[in-house]
Amino acid sequence: MSRQKIDMNKYLAVFGLTTLIFIAGIALGNYFSSQKLRHIDYLGQDLKVDTLAMELQYDIVSENPCEHINNTPIAEELYDMASKLDYMENRMGEKNRDVLELKKQYSLLEIRHWLLMKKTNKECGKNNTLILYFYSNEDDCPTCQTQGFILTWIRKNYPSVYVYAFDYNIKNSALDTIKDLYRIKGTPAIVIDKKTFNRFVDKKELEQAVREKGAKKVTTELIA
Amino acid sequence: MEIGEIILYSVSYFGLYCAIFFMLTLIENRKKIKNPKRPKKLPPVTVMVPACNEEACIAKTIDSLLELNYPKKLLQIIVIDDGSKDNTLKIAKSYEKKGVTVLTKPNGGKGTALNLGLEHAKGKLVACLDADSVVEPNALLKMIGYFGRKKVMAVTPSLKCTRPKNIWQRVQVIEFLLGVYLRKVFSYLGSIHVTPGPFTVFRKEFFDKYGGYDTSTCTEDIEISLRIQSHQYEIENAVDANVYAVAMPTFRTLKKQRVRWYKGFLENVAKYKHLFSPKYGNLGLFVMPSAFLSILTATTIVTYSTYLMIKTNYQRAINLYNVNFDVWKLLKIRWDWFYINQSPLMLIGMISLVIGILMIYLAKRLSKEKMPLTYSYILFSMLYLPLYVFWWLMAIKARIYDKDVEWAGRKRNDVEYKYM
Numbered sequence: 001m002s003r004q005k006i007d008m009n010k011y012l013a014v015f016g017l018t019t020l021i022f023i024a025g026i027a028l029g030n031y032f033s034s035q036k037l038r039h040i041d042y043l044g045q046d047l048k049v050d051t052l053a054m055e056l057q058y059d060i061v062s063e064n065p066c067e068h069i070n071n072t073p074i075a076e077e078l079y080d081m082a083s084k085l086d087y088m089e090n091r092m093g094e095k096n097r098d099v100l101e102l103k104k105q106y107s108l109l110e111i112r113h114w115l116l117m118k119k120t121n122k123e124c125g126k127n128n129t130l131i132l133y134f135y136s137n138e139d140d141c142p143t144c145q146t147q148g149f150i151l152t153w154i155r156k157n158y159p160s161v162y163v164y165a166f167d168y169n170i171k172n173s174a175l176d177t178i179k180d181l182y183r184i185k186g187t188p189a190i191v192i193d194k195k196t197f198n199r200f201v202d203k204k205e206l207e208q209a210v211r212e213k214g215a216k217k218v219t220t221e222l223i224a
Numbered sequence: 225m226e227i228g229e230i231i232l233y234s235v236s237y238f239g240l241y242c243a244i245f246f247m248l249t250l251i252e253n254r255k256k257i258k259n260p261k262r263p264k265k266l267p268p269v270t271v272m273v274p275a276c277n278e279e280a281c282i283a284k285t286i287d288s289l290l291e292l293n294y295p296k297k298l299l300q301i302i303v304i305d306d307g308s309k310d311n312t313l314k315i316a317k318s319y320e321k322k323g324v325t326v327l328t329k330p331n332g333g334k335g336t337a338l339n340l341g342l343e344h345a346k347g348k349l350v351a352c353l354d355a356d357s358v359v360e361p362n363a364l365l366k367m368i369g370y371f372g373r374k375k376v377m378a379v380t381p382s383l384k385c386t387r388p389k390n391i392w393q394r395v396q397v398i399e400f401l402l403g404v405y406l407r408k409v410f411s412y413l414g415s416i417h418v419t420p421g422p423f424t425v426f427r428k429e430f431f432d433k434y435g436g437y438d439t440s441t442c443t444e445d446i447e448i449s450l451r452i453q454s455h456q457y458e459i460e461n462a463v464d465a466n467v468y469a470v471a472m473p474t475f476r477t478l479k480k481q482r483v484r485w486y487k488g489f490l491e492n493v494a495k496y497k498h499l500f501s502p503k504y505g506n507l508g509l510f511v512m513p514s515a516f517l518s519i520l521t522a523t524t525i526v527t528y529s530t531y532l533m534i535k536t537n538y539q540r541a542i543n544l545y546n547v548n549f550d551v552w553k554l555l556k557i558r559w560d561w562f563y564i565n566q567s568p569l570m571l572i573g574m575i576s577l578v579i580g581i582l583m584i585y586l587a588k589r590l591s592k593e594k595m596p597l598t599y600s601y602i603l604f605s606m607l608y609l610p611l612y613v614f615w616w617l618m619a620i621k622a623r624i625y626d627k628d629v630e631w632a633g634r635k636r637n638d639v640e641y642k643y644m
Contacts, residue, residue, distance in 0.1 A: 014248060
């Protein structure tokens, strides 16, 4: 019955090999994740530079800044960063320290861009609708995912609408000031220009609110 | 790390361990793949064909036996009609002039039919061939050499499916090929625990010594293999001895068949639970426990994935409902490498997929299969795991409630045999 003998060395060798492959898989996966976080970090740095460059642009072309300023590419970069942060948050969890750190940076960049947009609206007579959106990824906000989805829909359908999404649980003084200023009490909360909604706002009501601010829906023909 | 992730990592580790263990076993024994030389003096062999309402295919089954490359005077073919209500008996009788023995009895189940066949068997070796299966002409000669060693009580063939016609049959083609691979590996580990109904060859002396087929079980092929293992005998496998069975053509018949198999497995494992011991070598230490663990792991994966899928899609449905399903502008997706899932679990999953493909490739090569398999493999990858879990849950339910399981019938006029 030699074939029925238990070859313990083989069992151990397979254990070693499996563990090795497993650890290699985990290490490789973690390496890719860290590369992705670095990529977001780079995106943040690029954004920082671009925003600063735009602010400087204002000062340089002070004679007639409105002809030279174009906010759209930076806004697109912001959305790209937000989408990637969201993806990493889903993958690594909302409590991951690296993700949290990047989210804090992102919030500051958003505030900076928001201020710049307000300035552009005021000084250049632009009619962009600026929306601040406060959400929570914790279990206390069951409607936040849907609210975020509706806002994405609004942003894609109304090109002059800019949405700035903030994690309500992130602590920084600038964000706290905004919360105080607009009397944000919980999540979901939406600020459209100066009007605050401390509740879920459905698509119909949101569309009405942005239309009142002069936003126009893009038609399919226009996209094509 | 969440509990779900910990479970998924554990399950992946177990799956990977088994896959590597089996692959390494095959590599370790690669020089033993060739079948042993057959003896100069061939032993007499009896092939029993139990049949119940098999009029559509029994002729082809008997024809394939008559075409076996084996001395006719050493080959006894017995057809046992198990109370058929169709023309099975009439067709079988028409082969009497070609030397086929035909027995008939009231319906009592496959085990009783085989036991009647055993009473009339004159061969030193006996085989059973289900009446919906066909055997390749050289299969018996390829298997016979293994009986050179006294400890070998049974030799299994490679059981494969005939050319598939629909998705259910395509899934089974790959499943059967994986069975071909595993059975060869298990033979090297001394751990074959299922001798397939179609054309496993046994030493008749085993039945003489330890009794005939167990008629109380719905899977007598599992019972007999566990009984052989229980008496510390060996079961071998001739990987290039091909036998073809028609795959179940519908979801319903497939479910019935699998529930019967799995319930029978549970029954027989309970009966031979003493086999779960290192005393029985790799079978008791690793193969049987891992067979059980695989049910648990597959159930865990499928349940967890289903939960995640429902949760995600439920949220998606709510989101879409809230924008009146107007998704036109949301569909503009930009390609970005960033969103490719490169998580550790995904990478380990990819490794498992590669090993899976390698296993199918090896099974195909070893059994000299020529059928194209890409489409079948894709279907298998998508459908098998949930089906497997579903069948197991049904079988466990049938076992708990001690429910009788039906034999799966199929539309016999749909049957097509082909040597491939």
